[in-house]
Amino acid sequence: VPPALSLDALLAQLDEEDASCVPEANVPKSRSRQELQESRPEKTNPRRPYYYDPRFSEASSAAHRRSEAFENIQNQSLREDAQTISRQKPRSAETRKPSHWNFSFNVNREVVGAELLEMGEDGELQPPAQDPKSLPRTGKGKAEPLPGLPGLRQGPLRTEPGLARPGSTALHTSDLAMGCQGSKEVVNDEERLSFLSKVELFKRLPRDELPALAKSAVVVSFQKDKAIIKQGDEGHEFFVIKKGSAGVDVNGQRVATLKAGDYFGENALLRDEPRTATITAASDVQALKITRDKFVSLGLHTKLEFGKRGAVGGGAAANAEIKPPSSKSDAEKQLIAKALKENVNLNTIATLDDERVKAIVDVMWKEEVPSGKAIIQQGDLQADYFYVVQSGSFQVSKTEAAASAEKVASAALGTIEAGGSFGELALLYFAPRAATITATADAVVFVTARQQFKELLMKANQRETEENMKHVSRCDCFAALKESEKKELAAAFLEMTFSKDELVFEQGERGTQFFLLVEGEVSVVKDGKEVSKIKATPEKATYFGERALQQDEPRAATIKVISPTAKTLWIDKESFEILIGSLEDLMKRGKDGTAAVKKATVAPKAGDSKRFGNIKFKDLKKLGLLGCGGFGAVEMVEDLKTNETYALKNLSKGYVVKSGMQSSVISEKNVQLMCDSPFVVKLYETFNSDQHLHLLLELALGGELYATYNKRNLWGQEKCAKFYVAGTVFAFEHLHGKKIIFRDLKPENLLLNDKGHVKLTDMGLAKVCPGKTYTTCGTPDYFAPELIASKGHNLAVDWWCLGILTFELCSGHPPFESATPMQIYSKVQKGIQKVVFPKKLKGNIEALVKGLCNATPSERLPMKKGGTQNIKNQAWFEGFGWDEMANFTLTPPYKPTVKSKKDAANFSANKEDMPPQIPYKDPKTGWDQDTRSTMPTIPSSCRYKRQRCEICVSCVNTMTR
Structure with missing residues (x-):
């Protein structure tokens, strides 16, 4: 076949082939070449390569099919028919092996290349043992121009796997590919599938939906230094890098480099939001691209399975080993002080004046680290220490396959030398280590623990309490x-x-x-x-x-x-x-002078007492997995006696003990018992087994609000946002009336029932606190400034979170969203006034958000005179039916599809998301014994002799306040 074979020559060659293997008498008269040429489609839109197979089962029908296939080449639907023909096995033996010509066409539908395939013994097509000499050849990997076809190049017969079928010719054009200047190539679906299956967003899709997504991906190319996306632009395209590398720039600064397998723009498939970074090709880049329109047309946005943004908590600091301070020379003290002041992240979470720096230096101890030892392991739960390097060096590494642009930017991998420091997040809260840090040479470090750091900050904050003490004493x-x-x-x-x-x-x-x-x-x-x-x-x-x-x-x-x-x-x-x-x-x-004060003589009711003690663990039948949380899984169960369905939250006791969260788990149970509001998920029973603690909860079959917003594209719909914000206000009114701080508000912790009404869930970080508390916990996107600075926080922290929620529901992203927690905290400390509000949020929404996110806790709307009525009186809520909302007579803006009380279709969960199931060995402390559905009694050794000891969880568990 010549390099640019005309259709006439092609048909002539096929006629000769037919005559050589089929008796002339058995061949019906075909249409003339002129008729076939006249039936060719006009040279307009490009079309994908078309394949024809002149193998024969019965000669007459094969010739007829060949003629009909070429006649109807303009009909795209017949392409599949022709491919089906080519896969049929011959019914009669031939004098030669059945063969298959695989043709490639250019944008004008002219034949520019071909390959000959033969059928093997197994009936599958494969290249011949010896390549036909008539096929055009090129050098290794080098593209050569095809004669008479300007601008087109013929690639080598054997190209890189996945770019084209083996032996076929790949086509390159200079056309604009869906708004991107680059080239399209024939890419096999298996390769696309391999790339896309590594993307975090697409891991949330059912596996059988990935092939359709892979077929919708388009290959695009960008020349070096070409901007692929620009910061601030509205995006609707998602990219996975196949070849090359790209730089990530934020506000003009290079923050990371993306490589093959990395991806960016995944949120653009779900909603309108400005690009958070500029991505520029650092070399020639080839990428797969998917547009939002295609993603939505396939219905995939409704099938995504969304995980929760992880919350962080106080953790096991109290269990961390604290060694005696080491003596230090003046030079060592100066080295530590300099390292503390130069650690940008550390200065984001605390004001390090000379007094505080000196206090931290004084409590640090010295440790030697041999070369090759990993002082921090990625995923380690014992994340309680902060280190300053005196001598030696450390390598930072992170195990992660394909990553988004944001994750790559947050990795910040490198080497830490003498005078450097690391582990500052451990001083703020408990969270598994994000990277592994290994000594590359014998090293010496100075160490301090979170508990010490928190105590130092609390001492500094005692000045406020001492000032209040003066007024109380007078x-x-x-x-x-x-x-x-x-x-x-x-x-x-x-x-x-x-x-x-x-x-x-x-x-x-x-x-x-x-x-x-x-x-x-x-x-x-x-x-x-x-x-x-x-x-x-x-x-x-x-x-x-x-x-x-x-x-x-x-x-x-x-x-x-x-x-x-x-x-x-x-x-x-x-x-x-x-x-x-x-x-x-x-x-x-x-x-x-003698009568003791009787404190809170009326004990509070544990919600509705009628709902407790009626369900037995042995009567529960598991129906399916609803979700996975920090300490375990949530399953749908059925009470076999009543046929009622519930959500059973299973907490791994081994994992709870390993992470030092025993008191938090018991606190969750006690707080949940106190709640009895239609806007808060109810607790019905608790159980204790060998390896797990179990909370039997009210089942809300409408699913998580976060997943609903993504699947139904509700972001930015004010009617929806008002309804869900209002429901959260009622939930907080109930909690705050009992002096409960929630501390983990986000769309993932709001559920919808079968009617569409909203309910607050997950009391894992909630705490009864009539004054201030100092535990840093919550979800980083929702952190209030007083949480970050460890100044102590009260009920006002929940109203800050409500402001963040309002912004996110109305815009599609939190106001302080950044690639890393520390970048979020830095933005939070600068204040809501520095946030650029989208145009659609200007006016009433902006006024409400700023009123809730005031940097001064006492100035947030509900903390001022008028309380929550200050929210209800906001202009944004003008005309809103607050009374109807309270009575559940206001029609929800969205009603989920729930077919029965066993229908879990609105939930999705992967067993891979399960936290580590660490075997539990009873420490014989009795911490897990108080899991019954009644309020705890007063410990005999409690020096406060509280009549309402159930209010003070700390008192119940540690017998101290």
Whole structure:
């Protein structure tokens, strides 16, 4: 076959072939060459290579099929028919081996190459033992121009595997490929499938959907220095690099390099959002590209299986070994101090002044590390230490196959020399190590543990408590308190500021808060007339609203601010009684000096008591896997006695103990028992087996909100966002009324029931806290600034998270989204004012988000006077049916498809996502014994003798506060 064979010559050669192996008499008259030429399609749109097989079963029908196939070449649907013909086995023996010509066409449908395949003994087509001499040849891997076809190149007969069928000719064009300048090539589906199956996003697809996705991928090429995508542009294309490398630039700085197998733009398949980086070809790049339109047309967006963004927690710091401090020379102290101050990440999470640096230096101890030892292992759960290198060097490595641009950028692999430091995330919270760090030479390091670091930060934050303590000590109504009780009370006070003419409270409204006036002056107004003025003084505490601590009754007067600003400290009745007891009993103690304060005499109900004790573990039948969490799996189960279905959360006790999260797990159970709201998933029963703790929970069959948003493309739909944000407000009202901080709000922790109503779930990081707590935990995208700085946080942290949720539901991504946690924390510390809001969020949405994400916790909308009503009064919620929402009469914007109470179609889970199932050996501490569905009793050794000890989980588990 000549390099540029005409159709006439092709048909003539085929006629000669036919005559050589089939008797002329048996061949029906074919249409003339002129008729065939006239039936050729016009030279317009390019078409894929077409294959024809002149093998014969019955000679007459084969000739007829050959003629019909060429006549209908313009009909794309017949391509499959022709391929089917070529695969048929001959029914009669021939004098020669059946053969198959595989033709390649150019964009004008002219034949530019061909290969001869023969049928083997197994009936499969394969290249002949000796290549036909008539086929055009080229040098190794070198493309040569085809005669008479400008701009087209014929590749070698044997090309790189996957780029074309073996022996076939690959076509290269200079056309624009779907908006990208580059080249298209014939790529086999197996190779596409191999590449795409490594992409994290596509691992969430059912396996049988991947072939269709692979066929939709287009091969595109980019020349060196060509920008593939640009930061800030709206994206709708996803790329996987096949060959070459590309640079990742963020704000003009090169942050990473992508290689073959890496990918970028996966979120563009799901929603509109600006590109977070510029990707530039560092060499000639060949990539697979998939567009959102194609992805959606295949229906794949509805079949994705989305995992949860991992939360981080306090972890096993208390169990970490802490060695005595080592003596240090002045040079060593200077080296450590310099390393601490130069660690950008460390300075992001803490203000390291000279005092704090000196404190950290003083507690560090020295360790020797031999060459070849991995001081940190990727995935290690014992992630409690921070290191400063005195001598030697360390290699950072990370085991990861194909990765997204964001993951590659976050790897930051390299070498750490003397004077460097690593492990700073371990000082903030518990999370498995992200990389392996190995000594490449004998080394010496200085070490400190998270617990030490946290204690140092807490000491610095004690100044605020000490200042509050001064005001509490000056208050005569607290004179009967012991010093330890005053300190406890001082730590629980919250700050609230007011402007001139603002009302602290009004006459006649229900009183729930007691106020200490720290700065400013207020007027006391009764029946419209000013009766007195109260001014803050350093000598004596000024307070008002004390009757609210004694009994719920209407305010007797109005308090109005008359100074430019006023600063107050406040505490409500429930928090006061949890900590101290009733004010009435406290005053009796002051009078007679003998009566003990009776603290919170009325024990709270553990939700609806009727729902407990009715279900037996042996009666539960497993129906399927719903999801995987940090410590175990969640399964759908059926109670065989009632046929009701539930979600059974199984927590691996071995993994819990290994990660030091025993108290957190028991806290989750106790908090869940306290909840009884239609906006919060209910707990029905708890069980304890040899290897697991089990929580039997309410089943919400509509699935996770995060997966629903992705599958149904709800991002940016305000009607949906309002509904789900409002439901979260009601959930937080319920939790905060019981002094429970949730701390892990995100779309993954919101479920939909079969009607479409939203429910808050996963109390793994929730905690009862009437004042402040210092454990750093949550999901990095949702971290509040006080969490990052370890300043202590209270209920206000949940309202920050609600602001982040609102932004994400309305835009498709969190406001501080970045490639690494430390980059997120750096942005958070700069504040919400630095965030560029998309145009569609300008106005009312922006006002709400900024009101919730105020850097000062006391200034967040629900923490100010008016509470959650400040959210409900926002312009964005104008006309929203809050009462209907509370009564579940407001129609949800989206109703999931649920066919029965056993239908788990809205959930997806992979067993590969299961956390390590570490065998559990009972440490004989009894930590797992208190898993019954009743509130814990007061330990006999509890020095506080709390009547409401169930409120203080720490007291229950450690017998100390």
